[in-house]
Amino acid sequence: MxxxxxxxxxxxxxxxxxxxxxxxxxxxxxxTAPRRRAAGLRREEVAALSGVSVA
Known part of the structure; x- marks a missing residue:
């Protein structure tokens, strides 16, 4: 279950x-950073743009 x-x-x-x-x-x-491990936005970037905490 x-x-x-x-x-x-x-x-x-x-x-x-x-x-x-x-x-x-x-x-x-x-x-943009010269090297990123993955495409797209990081959680921290989304949180900063949204005005909320990552935690």
Whole structure:
């Protein structure tokens, strides 16, 4: 039996990850670093743009 709350958290996490991956830092006015491990915005960048804490 699975926890419905855990399933919702996984689904939300996948949704947020997919949408972060679609944006580049330059798309939202952030400076681009010479090397990034993954395409898209980092959680910290999304939080800063949103005005909320990462934690």
């Amino acid at each position: 699975t926890d419905p709350a855990a399933a919702l958290r996984r689904e939300l996490g996948g949704f947020l990850r997919a949408h972060r991956d679609r944006l580049a830092p330059a798309d939202v006015g952030l400076p």
